[in-house]
Amino acid sequence: MKRYLYLAHRWLGIGLGLFVLLWIVSGVVMLFVGYPKLTPEEHLSRLQPLSADCCIAPGAALAVSADPRTPLSLRLTGAGGSPRYLLDYGDGPLLAVDARSGRRIEHIGAAEALASARQFADGAEVRLLDRVEEDAWTRNHALARERPLYRVQANDAEGRLLYVSSHTGLVVRDATAHERAWNLLGAWLHWLYPLREAMPKAIWSVALVYGALLAAVLVLLGMAIGLLRWRFAGRYRNGSHSPYPAGAGRVHHVGGLLVGVALLVWLVSGMLSMEPWGLFEKRSTIDAAALRQAPLNTEALDTDLAAALARLRQAGIAPVELQWQVLGDQPYLLGIDARGETRILPATHSEPAQERLERALLEREVRQAWPEQQLRFEWLEQEDFHYYARSETSLYSHLPRRLPMLRVRFDDPDATWLHIDPYSGTVIEQLDQRRRAVRWVFKLLHSWDWLPLLQRPLLRDGLLLAFSAGMLAIAVSGVLLGWRRLRGRPRRVRPRTAPDARSSRLVGTTSADDSMQR
Numbered sequence: 333m334k335r336y337l338y339l340a341h342r343w344l345g346i347g348l349g350l351f352v353l354l355w356i357v358s359g360v361v362m363l364f365v366g367y368p369k370l371t372p373e374e375h376l377s378r379l380q381p382l383s384a385d386c387c388i389a390p391g392a393a394l395a396v397s398a399d400p401r402t403p404l405s406l407r408l409t410g411a412g413g414s415p416r417y418l419l420d421y422g423d424g425p426l427l428a429v430d431a432r433s434g435r436r437i438e439h440i441g442a443a444e445a446l447a448s449a450r451q452f453a454d455g456a457e458v459r460l461l462d463r464v465e466e467d468a469w470t471r472n473h474a475l476a477r478e479r480p481l482y483r484v485q486a487n488d489a490e491g492r493l494l495y496v497s498s499h500t501g502l503v504v505r506d507a508t509a510h511e512r513a514w515n516l517l518g519a520w521l522h523w524l525y526p527l528r529e530a531m532p533k534a535i536w537s538v539a540l541v542y543g544a545l546l547a548a549v550l551v552l553l554g555m556a557i558g559l560l561r562w563r564f565a566g567r568y569r570n571g572s573h574s575p576y577p578a579g580a581g582r583v584h585h586v587g588g589l590l591v592g593v594a595l596l597v598w599l600v601s602g603m604l605s606m607e608p609w610g611l612f613e614k615r616s617t618i619d620a621a622a623l624r625q626a627p628l629n630t631e632a633l634d635t636d637l638a639a640a641l642a643r644l645r646q647a648g649i650a651p652v653e654l655q656w657q658v659l660g661d662q663p664y665l666l667g668i669d670a671r672g673e674t675r676i677l678p679a680t681h682s683e684p685a686q687e688r689l690e691r692a693l694l695e696r697e698v699r700q701a702w703p704e705q706q707l708r709f710e711w712l713e714q715e716d717f718h719y720y721a722r723s724e725t726s727l728y729s730h731l732p733r734r735l736p737m738l739r740v741r742f743d744d745p746d747a748t749w750l751h752i753d754p755y756s757g758t759v760i761e762q763l764d765q766r767r768r769a770v771r772w773v774f775k776l777l778h779s780w781d782w783l784p785l786l787q788r789p790l791l792r793d794g795l796l797l798a799f800s801a802g803m804l805a806i807a808v809s810g811v812l813l814g815w816r817r818l819r820g821r822p823r824r825v826r827p828r829t830a831p832d833a834r835s836s837r838l839v840g841t842t843s844a845d846d847s848m849q850r
Contacts, residue, residue: 334557334560337553337556337557337560338557340549340553341550341553341554341557342814342817344546344547344549344550344553345550345554345810345813345814346814346817346818347546348543348546348547348550349550349807349810349811349814350811351524351543351547352547352550352551352595352599352807352810353804353807353808353810353811354521354522355521355522355544355547355598355599355602356595356800356803356804356807357517357521357804358517358518358519358520358521358522359522359598359800360796360797360800360804361514361515361517361518361522362518362519362522362725363725363793363796363797364514364725365510365511365514365515365518365725366511366724366725366726366727366729367469367511367515367518367519367727368469368505368506368507368508368511368512368515369472369505369727369729369730370503370504370505370506370730371729371730372672372730372732373671373672374506375502375503376652376653376668376669376670376671376672377670377671378451378452378454378503379409379410379652379653379670380410380413380652381650381651381652381669381670382408382415382637382641382651382652382653382654383641384637384638384641384642385638386415386431386432386637387408387415387417387431387432387637388431388432388434389633389634389635389637390406390408390417390633390635390637390656391630391631391633391634391635392434393406393417393419393429393431393434393633394406394419394628394629394630394633395630396429396434396435396436397419397427397429397436398436399419399421399427401421402627402628402629403419403420403421403427403628404420404421404422404621404624404628404657404658405419405420405628405655405656405657405658406418406419406420406628406633406655406656407419407420407653407654407655407656408431408653408654408655409502409652409653410652410653411444411448411451411500411501411502411503412444412447412448412450412451412501413447413451414430414431414432414447415431415432416428416429416430416431416437416500416501417429417431418500422621424477425477425478425497425499425500426477426499426500428440428499428500428501437500437501439498440482440496440497440498440499440500440501442460442482444501445460445482445484445496445498445501446458446460446484448496448501448502448503449482449484449486449494449496449503450486452486452494452503452506453486453488453492453494454488456486456487456488457486457487458484458485458486458487458494459484459485459487460482460483460484461483461484461485462482462483463480463481463482463483463498464480464481464483465479465480465481466479466481467483468515468520468525468529469493469495469505469507469511469512469515470495470505471523471525471528475495475504475505477499478495478497478498478499478500478502478504479498480498481495481496481497481498481504481505482495482496482497482498483495484496490508490509490510491508491509491510492506492507492508492509493506493507493508493512494506495507523540524536524539524540524543527539527540537606540603540606541603541606541608544599544600544602544603544606545600545603547599548596548599548600548603551588551592551595551596551599552596554584554588554592555588555589555592555593555596558585558588558589558592559589561574561575561585562574562585562589563575574586580809580812580813580816581809581813583805583806583809584806584809584810584813587802587805587806587809588806590802591799591802591803591806592806594799594802594803595803595806597777597778598777598778598803600777601773601774601777601778602774602778604773604774605770605773605774605778607770611766611769612766612767612769612770613766614762614764614766614767615746615764615765615766616742616744616746616748616762616764617744617746618702618705618742618744618746618748618750618762620750620759620762622701622702623658623659623660623697623698623701623759624657624658624659625658625660625661625700625701626658626660626661626662626663627658628656628657628658628663632656632658632663632679633656633663633679634679635656635665635679639682640654640665640667640677641667643677643682643684643685644667644675644677644685646684646685647667647675647684647685647686647687648673648675649667649668649669649673649674649675650669650670651667651668651669652668652669652670653667653668654666654667654668655668655756656679657756657757657758659689659694659697659757660696660697660700660701661700662678662697663678663679664676664677664678664679664757665677665678665679666756666757667685674687674755674756675687676688676689676755676756676757687755688754688755689754689755689757691711691738691754694738694752694754694757695709695738698738698740698750698752702742705742705743705744706742706743707740707741707742707743708740708741708743709738709739709740709741710738710739710740710741711736711737711738711739712735712736712737712738712739713735713736714735715733715735715783716783717771717783718749718763718768718771719733719737719739719751720733720781720783720786721733722781722786723786723789726779731760732753732755732756732760734753734755736754737751737752737753737754737760738751738752738753738754739751739752740752746764746765746766747764747765748762748763748764749762749763749764749768750762751763780792780795780796
């Protein structure tokens with residue numbers, strides 16, 4: 333049995349050791365350089381404050397769209413120095429309307445894409461490269477509604493690569509030269525994007541899942557062998573508890589026993605982050621869209637832009653973007669300035685702007701949306717295990733995590749939660765039991781998203797680096813041992829010496845035996 337354990341560990345290590353090494357090195361890089369993304373702050377900071385005479389009325393934009401469906405939300409923003417309305421119908425690309433001319437934008441051409449990129453790059457020279465569905469820096473489901481994308485190179489100080497939506501004309505992603513260079517050693521390797529570029533996405537996903545699973549088996553076998561070979565009582569002839577001489581063998585043995593569990597946890601949690609076999613698919617039947625009971629029609633959008641902008645400025649912000657939304661049966665207007673500060677205005681009334689929705693109002697609208705459900709409200713005043721902000725390098729750093737926040741708990745079979753932002757009235761996320769499990773198996777075990785550590789970033793980074801160094805020692809020594817095995821051991825050549833008396837007798841006996849046989 334032991335022999336088969338050794339053989340399985342040896343040949344799995346030869347086959348997967350280099351991949352494990354790359355996962356460890358690239359994971360360390362990702363601690364300090366995040367995958368490229370465009371944050372709301374970056375988008376808003378490039379926009380100019382809206383003027384009272386900038387645009388046609390929002391109701392007119394809805395009429396121009398000529399779409400029989402009712403939009404879920406309407407947004408007034410800017411692209412290439414020109415204001416435009418964006419209508420969101422919940423699926424498919426956003427529909428764009430030029431807010432000055434009132435013309436529906438059917439297609440974004442190369443010239444408009446360049447103008448948008450030039451504005452984002454603060455007037456720097458820009459050059460159109462091509463139009464792509466996706467590449468190494470845009471492999472996100474979040475960009476699905478924006479594809480295909482214009483890829484534009486900006487000649488600014490940071491060497492940005494800009495991606496412009498072919499549907500709205502907005503810059504939806506930027507990747508600096510620094511991010512691209514480090515991510516070739518970071519996310520590009522960690523997620524095995526070289527394989528994804530050479531094979532269909534479905535096959536790449538399967539290869540990544542089962543590759544990580546086999547690597548976990550490799551580590552588990554190694555830990556079992558390490559315990560079998562370790563002498564807890566007594567020592568080997570070399571004076572060590574390990575039978576291996578000083579060098580790669582002993583480093584691999586001792587290092588595996590010290591940090592093997594952490595490496596196993598990282599491999600398994602990384603594999604589960606791919607959400608294989610439908611393990612973490614949402615099962616909740618609660619429809620968050622029930623909060624939008626009233627249609628966002630021309631009556632709801634009957635807003636005097638000049639008066640609305642004046643009221644928002646009186647509330648202390650200079651809006652660069654406006655969003656018309658519905659909460660329950662009440663439409664409202666959300667103003668956002670270049671710093672991301674928000675104010676809420678009832679769309680059809682003249683009440684002063686408010687920083688956030690009143691708690692009683694928000695709870696009442698939620699109860700009216702689900703009158704037959706048993707609901708429990710929890711107002712979070714500080715971060716907790718399921719609601720917390722992340723550092724800039726994290727994939728989730730762009731998600732809003734303002735406080736206070738309303739958590740609505742449903743008494744349904746899937747124990748659904750809704751997180752609702754009172755500053756905008758929108759549902760931030762919907763979590764059932766399966767989606768909350770992702771918090772444990774990936775965000776906690778793989779990224780170490782534990783509040784005591786997140787609140788002490790230097791300690792967290794130090795611990796991650798220390799464990800990564802130990803795993804690096806295991807991986808490097810394992811690759812070295814595998815390489816030696818593949819090369820084969822050199823044969824020892826014994827020097828010729830004069831035969832002693834015993835060997836002479838043996839030679840003579842052998843000769844006599846040969847003579848007898850002959």
